[in-house]
Amino acid sequence: MSNEATTQHEIHHHDSHAHDAHEHHEHAHHEHKQHFFTKYVFSMDHKIISRQFLVMGMFWAIAGGLMSVFFRLQLGFPDKTFAILSNFLGEWARGGKLDPEMYYGLVTIHGTVLVFFVLTAGLSGTFSNFLIPLQIGARDMASPFLNMLSFWFFAIASVIMFSSLFVTTGPASGGWTTYPPLSALKEASIGSGLGMDLWLVSMALFVVSSLLGGLNYIVTVLNMRTKGMSMTRMPLTIWAFLFTAVLGVLSFPVLLSAAVLLLFDRHAGTSFYLSEIFIAGKALPNVGGSAILYQHLFRFLGHPEVYIIMLPAMGIASEVLSTHSRKPIFGYFAMILSLIGITVLAFLVWAHHMFVTGMSPFLGGVFVLLTLLIAIPSAVKVFNWLTTIFRGNIRFTPAMMFAIGFVSLFISGGLTGLFLGNSALDIHLHDTYFVVAHFHIVMGISAFFGMFAGVYHWFPKMYGRFMNNTLGYIHFFLTFIGAYVIFWPMHYEGVSGMPRRYYEYTNWESFKQFGELNQMISIAAIIVFFAQLLFVFNYFVSVWKGRKVTDPNPWKANSLEWTTPILPGHGNWDGPIPEVYRWAYDYKDNGEGGDYIPQNVPLREGEADDHH
Amino acid sequence: MSGLLLVALVALIFVVLYQVARSSEMVARIQGEEIFDKKRNKLLAYSMLVLMVSFFAGIYACHRYMMPLMAPEAASDHGKQYDFMFLVTLAVTGAVFVLCQILLFWFAFKYQRKGEKVPFHFAHSTKLELVWTTIPAIAMAVLVAIGLKAWFTMTSEAPKGSMQIEIIGKQFNWISRYPGPDGVLGKRYFTNINDKDNILGLDWKDPKNMDDIIVPNGELRLVKGKPVELLIGSRDVIHDVGLSHFRLKMDAVPGITSRLWFTPIITTEEMKKITGNEKFVYELSCDQMCGKGHYSMRAVIVVETQEEHDAWLAKQQSYYAQNHQPEAPKVETPAADAPKAEGPKADSAKSITMNIK
Numbered sequence: 001m002s003n004e005a006t007t008q009h010e011i012h013h014h015d016s017h018a019h020d021a022h023e024h025h026e027h028a029h030h031e032h033k034q035h036f037f038t039k040y041v042f043s044m045d046h047k048i049i050s051r052q053f054l055v056m057g058m059f060w061a062i063a064g065g066l067m068s069v070f071f072r073l074q075l076g077f078p079d080k081t082f083a084i085l086s087n088f089l090g091e092w093a094r095g096g097k098l099d100p101e102m103y104y105g106l107v108t109i110h111g112t113v114l115v116f117f118v119l120t121a122g123l124s125g126t127f128s129n130f131l132i133p134l135q136i137g138a139r140d141m142a143s144p145f146l147n148m149l150s151f152w153f154f155a156i157a158s159v160i161m162f163s164s165l166f167v168t169t170g171p172a173s174g175g176w177t178t179y180p181p182l183s184a185l186k187e188a189s190i191g192s193g194l195g196m197d198l199w200l201v202s203m204a205l206f207v208v209s210s211l212l213g214g215l216n217y218i219v220t221v222l223n224m225r226t227k228g229m230s231m232t233r234m235p236l237t238i239w240a241f242l243f244t245a246v247l248g249v250l251s252f253p254v255l256l257s258a259a260v261l262l263l264f265d266r267h268a269g270t271s272f273y274l275s276e277i278f279i280a281g282k283a284l285p286n287v288g289g290s291a292i293l294y295q296h297l298f299r300f301l302g303h304p305e306v307y308i309i310m311l312p313a314m315g316i317a318s319e320v321l322s323t324h325s326r327k328p329i330f331g332y333f334a335m336i337l338s339l340i341g342i343t344v345l346a347f348l349v350w351a352h353h354m355f356v357t358g359m360s361p362f363l364g365g366v367f368v369l370l371t372l373l374i375a376i377p378s379a380v381k382v383f384n385w386l387t388t389i390f391r392g393n394i395r396f397t398p399a400m401m402f403a404i405g406f407v408s409l410f411i412s413g414g415l416t417g418l419f420l421g422n423s424a425l426d427i428h429l430h431d432t433y434f435v436v437a438h439f440h441i442v443m444g445i446s447a448f449f450g451m452f453a454g455v456y457h458w459f460p461k462m463y464g465r466f467m468n469n470t471l472g473y474i475h476f477f478l479t480f481i482g483a484y485v486i487f488w489p490m491h492y493e494g495v496s497g498m499p500r501r502y503y504e505y506t507n508w509e510s511f512k513q514f515g516e517l518n519q520m521i522s523i524a525a526i527i528v529f530f531a532q533l534l535f536v537f538n539y540f541v542s543v544w545k546g547r548k549v550t551d552p553n554p555w556k557a558n559s560l561e562w563t564t565p566i567l568p569g570h571g572n573w574d575g576p577i578p579e580v581y582r583w584a585y586d587y588k589d590n591g592e593g594g595d596y597i598p599q600n601v602p603l604r605e606g607e608a609d610d611h612h
Numbered sequence: 613m614s615g616l617l618l619v620a621l622v623a624l625i626f627v628v629l630y631q632v633a634r635s636s637e638m639v640a641r642i643q644g645e646e647i648f649d650k651k652r653n654k655l656l657a658y659s660m661l662v663l664m665v666s667f668f669a670g671i672y673a674c675h676r677y678m679m680p681l682m683a684p685e686a687a688s689d690h691g692k693q694y695d696f697m698f699l700v701t702l703a704v705t706g707a708v709f710v711l712c713q714i715l716l717f718w719f720a721f722k723y724q725r726k727g728e729k730v731p732f733h734f735a736h737s738t739k740l741e742l743v744w745t746t747i748p749a750i751a752m753a754v755l756v757a758i759g760l761k762a763w764f765t766m767t768s769e770a771p772k773g774s775m776q777i778e779i780i781g782k783q784f785n786w787i788s789r790y791p792g793p794d795g796v797l798g799k800r801y802f803t804n805i806n807d808k809d810n811i812l813g814l815d816w817k818d819p820k821n822m823d824d825i826i827v828p829n830g831e832l833r834l835v836k837g838k839p840v841e842l843l844i845g846s847r848d849v850i851h852d853v854g855l856s857h858f859r860l861k862m863d864a865v866p867g868i869t870s871r872l873w874f875t876p877i878i879t880t881e882e883m884k885k886i887t888g889n890e891k892f893v894y895e896l897s898c899d900q901m902c903g904k905g906h907y908s909m910r911a912v913i914v915v916e917t918q919e920e921h922d923a924w925l926a927k928q929q930s931y932y933a934q935n936h937q938p939e940a941p942k943v944e945t946p947a948a949d950a951p952k953a954e955g956p957k958a959d960s961a962k963s964i965t966m967n968i969k
Contacts, residue, residue, distance in 0.1 A: 380748075392719075419705070489677075538633075
């Protein structure tokens with residue numbers, strides 16, 4: 001079996017299914033004697049790699065969150081100075097007043113790292129790595145080595161991005177979308193100097209990381225499922241990770257090409273994106289390029305990226321809602337079909353970010369139609385989640401709270417997409433706070449909720465301990481209420497036309513009336529930021545001090561990861577990999593008073609495999 | 613010092629919360645995990661109801677607070693169409709929103725854990741799934757139909773006899789150009805630009821340029837009831853002509869001319885009465901991130917009657933005349949009723965004029 005062969009040289013003697021458990025036990029001792037570096041740093045164990053992604057993601061979430069606190073201070077209190085700003089930012093906040101250049105730098109890096117480093121690498125990287133082998137019944141990824149490289153490319157990308165914060169001319173400051181010519185010309189903005197080069201190199205390396213990971217996930221899911229694990233018996237998490245990887249593999253290369261062409265324009269004198277520009281007192285020689293070309297290339301990734309972020313959260317929510325409602329997920333096949341629908345449509349809607357670039361109105365019309373189509377699979381998913389908890393027997397674990405919060409946020413944020421996807425409304429709402437509210441709720445906060453649900457749910461499998469529940473609930477309530485307090489009023493500002501990415505609004509007759517509101521939002525944002533530190537605190541304290549897990553299946557769930565030992569070693573199962581006889585959501589009377597039947601339990605006498 | 617206090621306060625809150633959290637787990641152990649879990653589960657189920665009620669109460673309070681601050685009614689015919697569409701979309705999404713949120717929180721409360729019962733097994737229903745695939749599909753079809761109708765009207769060719777005004781963005785202000793008596797805007801090219809006497813790069817070999825009027829602070833003078841077509845361009849990076857009161861916007865892209873037309877229907881003076889704000893002014897905002905002065909890239913729009921417009925036009929001198937007749941008296945731009953049009957605040961305007969000189 002390829003499943004076994006690939007990991008053979010790392011896990012000694014796991015060479016056949018019919019392996020004697022006792023014999024294995026002796027060898028297990030050798031594994032634990034791995035050097036610290038090979039075990040925790042350059043590890044090829046998917047479980048360690050997933051934790052590396054998670055911890056790196058947390059680092060970036062705190063850094064990115066702190067940046068948002070800084071620029072929210074400016075937005076909420078444009079006439080005040082803050083010592084903390086000059087402490088952190090030095091010359092960029094002389095006398096405690098944030099410099100506009102740095103304001104835009106913070107906005108840019110906040111967007112970039114949260115979208116790519118936290119919600120792509122930290123979410124999909126963590127859970128695809130952790131759950132794919134465990135839930136499909138494999139000992140590791142198809143290529144543990146590429147998997148390790150995937151993390152280390154991400155780590156290098158992280159170091160470069162972080163270092164860009166410290167260069168004299170500041171980090172990239174053209175917004176996370178870095179549209180040229182602003183991002184292409186040093187004369188246009190000082191952030192478009194060295195900071196922008198570092199941004200581009202970092203993103204290029206990130207694309208490499210993402211491709212290595214994505215290919216690995218796809219190959220693993222397709223080839224390394226255990227006996228009996230047909231595609232339609234897989235948990236929805238795995239389906240979600242599979243399509244996430246497909247989206248990434250097909251769209252990230254386009255971002256790479258956009259970045260490479262931009263580097264050429266910056267340093268090789270080409271004119272891919274530049275034409276007829278007069279800047280810094282002189283006319284540039286570039287003619288014939290198109291600034292809009294970059295937007296097409298960027299958005300060809302940029303939109304699928306939204307689903308790269310959302311699909312894993314959807315998968316996790318499906319799994320958590322079903323497990324803690326003690327009910328099968330409703331409409332399993334409809335869930336898969338809607339994932340497929342979203343994946344296909346994700347590639348056909350990118351230009352809805354560009355309705356007001358002056359593109360052909362007919363083309364705009366086509367993209368309106370395709371964009372609103374994507375509401376259908378999304379609606380199906382929401383109704384199926386609601387029906388999943390309908391007449392359930394709900395345990396409100398912290399994971400479940402976050403999964404419910406996820407659905408609420410996804411409903412709120414998804415519906416505002418119908419405004420923005422309709423070009424005749426977008427022509428007013430584009431680039432206003434309505435957009436900020438929309439995407440923060442639907443792909444920012446709700447994806448975070450999916451991620452939190454996943455961490456609380458699988459923490460016992462990761463560390464053999466529980467996170468503290470009470471802190472988990474406090475974290476939930478602060479974050480859920482805080483998220484709505486921050487982002488709900490922004491819709492109103494956007495409907496009033498208040499533009500995003502403004503350093504201050506005090507001089508605008510049309511927008512200055514929102515000053516008091518912006519203050520309130522800033523205060524809420526700071527509180528929510530500290531609530532996240534509570535989560536991080538809970539996480540690290542629980543790693544060492546958490547209540548120990550005693551039951552290998554603490555949530556009484558059906559999927560295969562709960563058939564492993566409490567703290568699985570490299571190779572996941574001590575004995576042979578379990579065989580699968582039923583789908584992942586057999587929450588029903590097991591004939592002995594229980595309400596669930598794990599996937600590895602053979603069908604009972606006369607029991608029909610009713611779904612699959 | 614206050615920073616230190618803040619850090620200490622946050623640390624204190626963390627310690628308190630952690631102690632509370634730990635003691636609650638101790639209580640659990642003393643009471644017996646099962647009883648404790650049962651109690652807590654019930655409490656959390658009720659919290660779902662509380663969340664739902666406070667959620668809708670919060671939305672109502674927010675709405676009450678926000679409505680007086682909102683932008684006034686749309687000041688263009690396209691804006692009217694936008695406002696109608698917005699309401700239709702709001703009705704559709706609002707209904708779905710209220711229904712789904714109530715169901716979510718209500719189900720969560722209602723179906724809280726009640727002992728070790730085996731819940732209702734309900735994994736699939738083709739009929740239900742068809743229903744909730746079809747209904748959104750129909751709703752989407754309606755929204756797309758209304759949307760595209762409005763979109764194709766807004767983006768259609770400007771009607772014959774529209775006034776044409778060119779509006780050009782640069783870091784960090786707008787420049788507007790009016791065609792002058794001949795009614796035609798002359799050719800321009802970026803290599804002709806210089807900041808001393810040809811800020812838009814007009815081609816002086818083109819006679820149509822001779823009477824063109826340039827307003828260097830980008831002021832737009834529009835006529836109530838008269839369609840206007842904006843020819844939008846940029847000198848350097850991408851900007852965006854944001855006309856929030858007219859519910860429209862369009863990017864300004866270097867090397868490309870984009871177009872946008874609409875008919876203003878409320879004059880500035882009328883809007884002052886409608887809003888009850890004597891200082892009301894239509895503003896043109898840059899809506900595409902364009903650099904460090906992005907937030908101050910403002911211009912004023914004046915909507916006036918035809919007579920007022922003609923009177924203003926008569927006072928203007930062509931850009932050519934301004935720059936090629938040294939003895940001619942310099943015309944003060946712009947008109948007297950928009951004195952603050954240049955920069956919102958003197959010092960911020962100064963700090964962002966990096967490339968103007």
